[in-house]
Amino acid sequence: xxxxxxAGSNDSNNNNNNQKIERSTTEAVDHVPPLPPRPxxxxxxxxxxxxxxxxxxxxxxxxVSTIDISTLSFPDGSRGTFSTSATSATRSVASPQSSASGxxxxxxxxxxxxxxxxxxxxxxxxxxxxADLVTGEFNRRSRAWSMLRTQSSxxxxxxxxxxxxxxxxxxxxxxFDDIPEVGDKGITDEQRLSLWKSKxxxxxxxxxxxxxxxxxxGDTSLINSYMGVVQTIISFYEGAKDPLLxxxxxxxxxxxxxxxxxxxxxxxxxxESDAQLRSQLDALxxxxxxxLTLPTLKNIFVHRPSTDLRKPLEGTESLxxxxxxxxxxxxxxxxxxxxxxxxxxxxxxxxINNAFLKCRSDKLLYGLIVAGGKLVSVIRPRKHSLHPxxxxxIFNMLFESGGIRAGGGENWVPLCLPAFNNRGYLYMYVSFxxxxxxxxxxxxxxxxxxxxxxxxxxxxxxxxxxxxIAIILxxxxxxxxxxxxxxxxxxxxxxxxxxxxxxxxxxxxxGRPRIETILDLNxxxxxxxxxxxxxxxxxxxxxxSRANVQFCQSSLSPAFESSSPTASxxxxxxIGQRAAAGKLLVSRRRRLMTLYHHLxxxxxxxxxxxxxxxxxxEDAASLAWITPVFEFYCVAGPNxxxxxxxxxxxxxxxxxxxxxERLFIIGGGVF
Amino acid sequence: xxxxxxxxxxxxxxLVLLGEAAVGKSSLVLRFVxxxxxxxxxxxxxxAFLTQKCNLPTRTIKFEIWDTAGQERFASLAPMYYRNAQxxxxxxxxxxxxxxIKAKHWVAELQRQASPGIVIALVGNKLDLTxxxxxxxxxxxxxxxxxxxxxxxxxxxxEEAKTYAExxxxxxxxxSAKTGHNVTEVFTAIANAIPETSLKSARGPGASHxxxxxxxxxxxxxxxxxxxxxxxACAC
Numbered sequence: 001x002x003x004x005x006x007a008g009s010n011d012s013n014n015n016n017n018n019q020k021i022e023r024s025t026t027e028a029v030d031h032v033p034p035l036p037p038r039p040x041x042x043x044x045x046x047x048x049x050x051x052x053x054x055x056x057x058x059x060x061x062x063x064v065s066t067i068d069i070s071t072l073s074f075p076d077g078s079r080g081t082f083s084t085s086a087t088s089a090t091r092s093v094a095s096p097q098s099s100a101s102g103x104x105x106x107x108x109x110x111x112x113x114x115x116x117x118x119x120x121x122x123x124x125x126x127x128x129x130x131a132d133l134v135t136g137e138f139n140r141r142s143r144a145w146s147m148l149r150t151q152s153s154x155x156x157x158x159x160x161x162x163x164x165x166x167x168x169x170x171x172x173x174x175x176f177d178d179i180p181e182v183g184d185k186g187i188t189d190e191q192r193l194s195l196w197k198s199k200x201x202x203x204x205x206x207x208x209x210x211x212x213x214x215x216x217x218g219d220t221s222l223i224n225s226y227m228g229v230v231q232t233i234i235s236f237y238e239g240a241k242d243p244l245l246x247x248x249x250x251x252x253x254x255x256x257x258x259x260x261x262x263x264x265x266x267x268x269x270x271x272e273s274d275a276q277l278r279s280q281l282d283a284l285x286x287x288x289x290x291x292l293t294l295p296t297l298k299n300i301f302v303h304r305p306s307t308d309l310r311k312p313l314e315g316t317e318s319l320x321x322x323x324x325x326x327x328x329x330x331x332x333x334x335x336x337x338x339x340x341x342x343x344x345x346x347x348x349x350x351x352i353n354n355a356f357l358k359c360r361s362d363k364l365l366y367g368l369i370v371a372g373g374k375l376v377s378v379i380r381p382r383k384h385s386l387h388p389x390x391x392x393x394i395f396n397m398l399f400e401s402g403g404i405r406a407g408g409g410e411n412w413v414p415l416c417l418p419a420f421n422n423r424g425y426l427y428m429y430v431s432f433x434x435x436x437x438x439x440x441x442x443x444x445x446x447x448x449x450x451x452x453x454x455x456x457x458x459x460x461x462x463x464x465x466x467x468x469i470a471i472i473l474x475x476x477x478x479x480x481x482x483x484x485x486x487x488x489x490x491x492x493x494x495x496x497x498x499x500x501x502x503x504x505x506x507x508x509x510x511g512r513p514r515i516e517t518i519l520d521l522n523x524x525x526x527x528x529x530x531x532x533x534x535x536x537x538x539x540x541x542x543x544x545s546r547a548n549v550q551f552c553q554s555s556l557s558p559a560f561e562s563s564s565p566t567a568s569x570x571x572x573x574x575i576g577q578r579a580a581a582g583k584l585l586v587s588r589r590r591r592l593m594t595l596y597h598h599l600x601x602x603x604x605x606x607x608x609x610x611x612x613x614x615x616x617x618e619d620a621a622s623l624a625w626i627t628p629v630f631e632f633y634c635v636a637g638p639n640x641x642x643x644x645x646x647x648x649x650x651x652x653x654x655x656x657x658x659x660x661e662r663l664f665i666i667g668g669g670v671f
Numbered sequence: 672x673x674x675x676x677x678x679x680x681x682x683x684x685x686l687v688l689l690g691e692a693a694v695g696k697s698s699l700v701l702r703f704v705x706x707x708x709x710x711x712x713x714x715x716x717x718x719a720f721l722t723q724k725c726n727l728p729t730r731t732i733k734f735e736i737w738d739t740a741g742q743e744r745f746a747s748l749a750p751m752y753y754r755n756a757q758x759x760x761x762x763x764x765x766x767x768x769x770x771x772i773k774a775k776h777w778v779a780e781l782q783r784q785a786s787p788g789i790v791i792a793l794v795g796n797k798l799d800l801t802x803x804x805x806x807x808x809x810x811x812x813x814x815x816x817x818x819x820x821x822x823x824x825x826x827x828x829x830e831e832a833k834t835y836a837e838x839x840x841x842x843x844x845x846x847s848a849k850t851g852h853n854v855t856e857v858f859t860a861i862a863n864a865i866p867e868t869s870l871k872s873a874r875g876p877g878a879s880h881x882x883x884x885x886x887x888x889x890x891x892x893x894x895x896x897x898x899x900x901x902x903x904a905c906a907c
Contacts, residue, residue: 411719
């Protein structure tokens with residue numbers, strides 16, 4: 001197999017030298033891409049690590065237990081001192097040393113809870129002063145105080161936005177509405193323009209010659225002139241050999257990324273950092289490469305710089321748009337550059353992997369089982385791993401845009417995985433379980449095996465997008481459809497027979513882990529202070545395992561799933577109102593994601609060297625915590641004390657460590 | 672469909688759909704296979720593979736349908752799909768003249784390069800957008816806005832396309848995937864037009880394709896017929 005692929009690489013080298021444009025767009029499809037060299041990496045040698053390409057965490061850290069104490073200034077003017085030990089997922093964040101800084105550790109002092117809570121309103125004083133003040137005043141725990149406490153701790157994050165307060169995200173629910181087309185009655189050009197301008201996020205792609213290629217909002221007639229302006233501005237700086245990277249106009253941030261003959265522009269009023277916007281633009285570029293491959297793209301523009309790239313990209317607009325919309329909605333996966341896996345028992349996953357490996361066709365390069373955008377199982381050659389950015393493109397194609405899923409049947413898709421190899425195409429076999437596992441697959445095994453493990457009842461109701469299970473088989477051979485199809489049939493049979501399919505389905509149906517279960521499972525040394533009480537807990541968290549380049553997150557419910565009880569009780573009724581509530585939810589989730597983006601960019605700021613960041617705003621309290629092993633972000637109601645928050649954080653991290661082999665795919669099936 | 676009937680000779684037919692982007696190839700297939708229609712369907716990427724049985728009085732035809740993407744950049748992959756195909760559906764859009772030109776190119780390519788006995792049907796889709804669609808027989812609820820607004824969006828006359836089809840010896844239909852008009856008829860006509868001699872009686876999906884690992888197909892097929900028997904035995 002390796003030899004085949006090498007030959008392919010020579011081929012593509014020869015072909016790419018002198019080729020006509022017309023041919024290049026089509027012929028590149030034929031190339032068998034060379035496999036890139038395996039990234040040299042100790043970690044994967046022992047087979048214990050990374051199914052997925054690993055870039056993070058090079059420092060040997062687990063043995064060192066340094067305590068970092070950092071003092072931070074918060075936007076509201078207060079300051080805080082934190083300590084954390086780099087190793088201790090098992091220890092409390094606040095270690096005894098921290099009391100030296102004047103902050104009483106929750107572990108040693110039973111009043112710590114009160115201290116932290118009380119420290120919230122007095123935003124202008126350093127915590128040292130506060131501690132004294134508080135022990136004097138509030139330690140008596142008057143009834144009024146405890147009542148206030150119970151009330152204030154039940155405030156959910158982003159409560160204010162629910163009551164319709166005006167802020168930067170007002171109107172976000174209209175973000176994804178289409179702008180009416182030219183012909184539509186009763187809409188003037190001015191109205192269309194103002195609708196276009198009201199969008200909070202724009203993406204544009206144009207060629208360096210100024211030809212529009214794609215934009216998220218608005219048709220050509222509407223935006224052509226703006227494209228022209230953008231092109232003029234960019235090329236002015238290009239001409240001065242001082243490329244323009246970004247600028248701010250009003251409350252909109254413009255970020256520009258130049259990739260060869262293409263200009264990518266992101267315009268955001270959602271408060272993302274330049275680096276985050278740039279990585280979104282990179283993803284759009286990857287999508288274009290995935291359609292065309294790099295040599296083809298280059299050839300097109302070498303021969304005719306004024307080429308209209310819309311023709312060769314025809315049909316992929318929806319892929320670009322769904323990718324862009326996932327960024328605008330806020331995608332944890334894109335933010336963290338990591339993948340989400342379906343939570344499964346280690347033994348169950350091993351069973352699936354083994355079945356997968358057993359059915360493997362010789363033509364297979366990568367095999368994936370994915371449930372609702374979450375990876376269930378992956379098998380790969382020993383020498384190659386899959387890059388998250390490539391998987392992001394695949395998942396976007398399958399689960400975000402409807403092109404493949406809606407058609408039914410099985411699909412055979414040529415695509416380039418740019419992070420794997422941007423020079424040639426691979427061929428992807430896709431089949432969704434719900435569309436194909438009818439009579440043949442589910443019935444025959446039952447009759448064959450009699451009383452084998454309990455068969456899943458045939459899934460009668462159409463599964464929600466979160467529960468759709470897809471098998472993805474990738475090969476370098478464009479003729480291998482029927483081999484991969486028969487591999488799928490065998491695999492489907494196996495999975496149904498050994499009950500794995502049912503397990504996957506039930507796990508997908510269960511959804512993401514809920515925070516209250518995680519916190520309850522941990523019997524903590526401080527049960528009273530742990531904040532189990534309703535409302536006194538985190539609303540949401542993200543946990544990224546840096547070594548595995550994977551992340552997990554808690555269920556969005558209840559805080560971000562349904563609207564608040566008060567809202568829903570009054571809005572129970574017309575469909576229109578419920579739709580409105582759904583739109584409200586979109587903007588609430590965006591608030592959450594905006595906060596995560598903010599945490600992420602603050603803690604990853606180049607010169608900040610932060611380990612822990614605790615942020616309290618009017619809307620929400622949040623915490624980011626980074627070690628060489630993981631990145632952890634969480635959000636809670638604005639009144640949650642730092643002490644409780646760190647305890648919760650600790651518990652979640654402990655839980656994640658304990659469940660590591662369920663939450664993440666470590667290694668995957670290797671052949 | 673008619674699985675309970677006494678076994679009729681069953682054979683599989685490889686069929687490929689070709690035509691310009693957005694003429695409604697996938698919609699025709701979706702109507703034929705699932706009797707469903709989706710407004711604003713997103714473009715096919717690469718190709719989709721679907722199967723559907725078609726019952727004729729004397730035999731059952733199992734269509735193995737390759738629904739290809741119409742975009743230019745996928746054109747180089749087309750030979751892979753029409754190679755060994757026994758039937759082809761070349762689709763154009765009644766409201767778009769360029770799509771008929773493209774369809775003629777496909778017909779020419781098929782006649783040049785596909786298997787000699789291939790049955791080709793020329794299909795003009797989107798009949799619901801034309802004014803004569805209301806006259807067609809079993810169309811129900813055909814109050815399409817576009818058709819009413821613009822009167823008749825038809826750009827290619829039936830005569831023009833029909834004459835061309837007769838010259839080239841093609842089957843010819845005008846259809847609407849949206850209303851379902853004439854869709855099953857196309858496939859039935861193809862099934863009838865396939866010469867008895869070119870039908871292989873094999874059932875496996877790979878039977879009509881070269882380069883498939885035969886052993887695997889056989890293994891799966893052997894299990895197939897056995898299962899119903901086992902069930903019947905249990906019931907007795």
